[in-house]
Amino acid sequence: MFTNMIIGRYMPGNSWIHRLDARTKLILSVAFIFVVFFANNVAGYVVAIAFTLLSILLTGLGVGVFIRGVRPLMFLMFITTLLQLFFVQTGDVLWHWAFLTITTDGVTNSIAVFVRFMLIIMFSTILTLTTQPLAVADAMESLLQPLKKVGFPVAELALMLSIALRFVPTLMDEAESIMNAQRARGVEFNEGNIISRIKAFVPLLIPLFINAIKRAIELGDAMEARGYRGGDNRTKYRVLTWQKQDTIAVIGFIVFTVLLIATKWL
Amino acid sequence: MTPIIELSHVTYSYPNSDTPALKDLSLTINQGEWVAIIGHNGSGKSTLAKLLNYLLAPTAGDITIAGTPVTEENMWAIRDMVGMVFQNPDNQFVGATVADDVAFGLENRGIAREEMITRVQAALTEVQMAAFADREPARLSGGQKQRVAIASVLAIQPKILILDEATAMLDPKGRREMIALVHELKTRMGDELTVLSITHDIEEAASADRVVVINDGDLIETGAPAQVFANADKLREFGLAVPFAEQLKEKLRERGIDVPASYLTTEGMVDWLWQSISTK
Missing domain, CATH: 1.10.287 (Helix Hairpins)
Structure with missing residues (x-):
């Protein structure tokens, strides 16, 4: 019963995405959440969907795994979409009953929200499916290093x-x-x-x-x-190494972002 | 022989407890010895182990390890010399994988990474767990986890290895393998390693050079296993199990058969039986 409780559990593999540094994957997953909001027309969404699909294909795990990963959140997505559908009141009225109104803007907004939601979940699932939880913890530690200066443990x-x-x-x-x-x-x-x-x-x-x-x-x-006395003078056995493929992944992501912004003027 | 562990008049009471867990206990253990401390549950034997590396501080009395007094100032130096393996294999496994766990003690001491890699590898080889370096604890048996715990101690290169009921939660096979491993380490390291095993497993205690019996915080007896185990009535009196060979000797004696008075291991008993049959 506990096996289906974890959304997007780590699946061992040796794909290009699996071998990326956990820091790269963590940063890009967070960045994606913001970048995806640049998409505001059909072309933008096509670019975003294409990029997500490409990333999924590079994990070598198959799209089915990702769809199963989204399933537990379907209910939440459905509610959000419905809210958009009924509460956006601008645009031409398509349907009206008692206090419920569906407008053209409501329809386009709810589709946009649905797609955005779907893409964000799928992209985050790439991180959890291809990275050991421990590596994610290491990545967080490494990325939070600057906070040490202000006394954060x-x-x-x-x-x-x-x-x-x-x-x-x-x-x-x-x-x-x-x-x-x-x-x-x-x-x-x-x-x-x-x-x-x-x-x-x-x-x-x-x-x-x-x-x-x-x-x-x-x-x-x-x-x-075993001699544990707090964090300061400890050395680390496990180290993260930035490789060429990480630089390539970051460049790829920047190219995607630029393309996505460019679709605004299409 | 140089003493490595010295306890003089040590008393320890747990907070909010009327009766002390250890009462005025004095004991000297020499370098290179393998000493087993036996006693029933709650006899104070685990308390003794925790006092030796300052996990607990004695209420009264003094403890020295290799000449260094066990006090708050010296606690980290003491912990470099005293390595401990506890009872529950899961609750002492800190690392996410076998190699990480062995490295934990080294990380704590700020040892450089290159040095860590060689030491982790060497320690795992010593306990025959090198092939499991990348395994997660969930995929190991209890016996394997305990061997990793021994490796974690060996990586620190301590003078003393304390096994605090380290075999109590293992199956018979895992237990035998642990005892065999400690034997191997002792043979190879000789006087470099002093072993203190706290146990109520008689077979484990019988492997030691010396047995110390503790009952309700008092030191009752100390002597060679043969000497301590030969007195079956006394062992029963302190709630301890009697070794199988001794039980057999008792039964034979009841039937009027002359048995040797000195302690025999199970194998020794088998030899004796063969010989007494063939001479008849």
């Missing part, structure tokens, strides 16, 4: 993130065995209405939390025994 935050990621499978296994223990005593996790289902999770969460705290105490002892 970057190294501590990165270690916290990496330990949290490290314990995800451990805690999932634990949840699974607690659930089995509860099932053996007659608890039904997948039956009844939503309220009784949520209630069934309470006896799962309490032992899970207690054990997690115990684990944290033991982990703290183990870390201290």
Whole structure:
């Protein structure tokens, strides 16, 4: 049951995108969210869709994986699109009933929002599908380095993130065995209405939390025994290296941005 | 023989507890020794381990490690000398992969990356885990995780290895492999490595040079395994398991068969049985 909870889980591979530096992928994914707003006509969207499809093809994972990644967010996309459809009141009225009005602007806006949403999710999924969570944490640490100057505990935050990621499978296994223990005593996790289902999770969460705290105490002892004393004088075993392909990816992205802006004058 | 661990009149009470976990305990362990500390659950043996690297500070008494007093000022120097492997394989695995975990202690000490790479590789080779360097902990068995924990300690090149119930959560095979690994390390490193294993596994304790029995915070007995294990009644009195060979000897004695009084390992007992049958 836990396998479909993670949106766009890392899928191992050795594609050109997989081999990119995590920092490149992180920066470009964030940049894409802003850049995609430059698209404001059909040509712009065609360029944005083409660029996203090209990036997806370069991951070598197949479009199906990405569509499955979008599915959990479909509901949210649907609501946003509906809101656009009914609340934009400018343009010619196409349909009117009681307080509901659909206008031409409403239709074009909702299509634009839908496409934009879809593209942003797909592009972010490229990051999560092709990059190990740990590499993303490393990338964040590296990109946040400047904040160290103002006293922000970057190294501590990165270690916290990496330990949290490290314990995800451990805690999932634990949840699974607690659930089995509860099932053996007659608890039904997948039956009844939503309220009784949520209630069934309470006896799962309490032992899970207690054990997690115990684990944290033991982990703290183990870390201290191994000489951990805060982030400042530590060296790093894992390093990120900027390669030629990262420069190429950034140039590719700049070209895309310029093209997208250029479509305004088409 | 030079003493490496010295405890003199050490007492420790947990906060909010009336009875001390350790009472006026004095003990000397020499360099290169392999000492097993045995005792039932809650006897204070894990508390003793935590005192040795200043995870806990004694309420009274003094501890020195290789001549250095175990105090707050010296705690990081002490932790460079004392490596610890704990009971739960998952709760001491800090790194996201095997190699990262072994590197953790080195990162903490600010060791240069090139040096780290060679040390991680060497430590993993010693515990036969080099092929697993890129594995995540979720894909390792308990025994493999404990071997990684030993590698993490070895990478620091400590003088003392403390195994705090390190085999308690393993299956019999994993347990045997761990004991065999410690044997191997001891044979190769000789006096360079002192091993202190805190356990209630009798087979693990029987591998040591010396056994220390602790009961409710008191040091009851210290001696060679053969000497300590020969007294089955006393072991039972302190809530400890009696080794299989001793149990067999007791049963034989009840049937009026003459058995040697000295302690025998399971293999020793088998040899003795063969010999007594063939001489009849």
